[in-house]
Amino acid sequence: MGIARLVLLGLVVLAFVALIVFGVLSLFGGLGSDSSSGSGSGVETATTPTRAAGSSPAPAPAAERVPTVLVECLRQECPTVFLKVTGGDVLFDREMAQDERFQSFDPKVDVVLADSAAVRVQVNGTVRPPVRPGEREEFTVSRD
Numbered sequence: 001m002g003i004a005r006l007v008l009l010g011l012v013v014l015a016f017v018a019l020i021v022f023g024v025l026s027l028f029g030g031l032g033s034d035s036s037s038g039s040g041s042g043v044e045t046a047t048t049p050t051r052a053a054g055s056s057p058a059p060a061p062a063a064e065r066v067p068t069v070l071v072e073c074l075r076q077e078c079p080t081v082f083l084k085v086t087g088g089d090v091l092f093d094r095e096m097a098q099d100e101r102f103q104s105f106d107p108k109v110d111v112v113l114a115d116s117a118a119v120r121v122q123v124n125g126t127v128r129p130p131v132r133p134g135e136r137e138e139f140t141v142s143r144d
Contacts, residue, residue: 067103079114
C-alpha cells in the first residue's frame with residue numbers, strides 16, 4: 001500500500017506542475033500577442049510611421065488609409081484618453097506621453113478626453129477643434 005500511495009502522490013505532483021506550465025505559457029502567449037485579431041487600431045510614437053498595427057509597411061502617402069480617429073498628445077503628459085468601439089471592446093484607456101499617437105480604423109468609436117486641449121484629434125483626416133483647456137469632452141466618431 002505504501003508504493004501505491006507514492007505513485008499516486010507522484011502523479012498528483014506531476015499534474016500540478018503541468019497545470020502551472022500550461023498557465024504560464026498561456027499567460028505569456030496572451031501578453032505577447034499584439035492585437036493580431038485585426039481590430040485595426042494601434043499605439044505609436046511620432047518616430048514611427050502612422051499605420052495600423054499588424055498591417056504591411058505604408059504605401060505611397062496618396063494611397064494611405066485614413067483612420068476613423070487619430071489622437072496625438074501635444075503636451076509632456078496628457079490626461080486620460082479613453083476610446084472604445086461603440087457597443088464593444090475598449091481600445092485605449094490611459095494617459096499619454098508627448099508625441100504619442102493612437103489611431104483606430106473601426107467604423108464607430110466612442111471617445112472621452114479628460115482634457116481635450118491637451119491632445120489633437122483627427123476625425124476621418126480632419127482636425128477636430130478642442131474645447132476650453134481642462135474641460136472634459138465626450139463624442140462618438142463614425143467612418144465616412
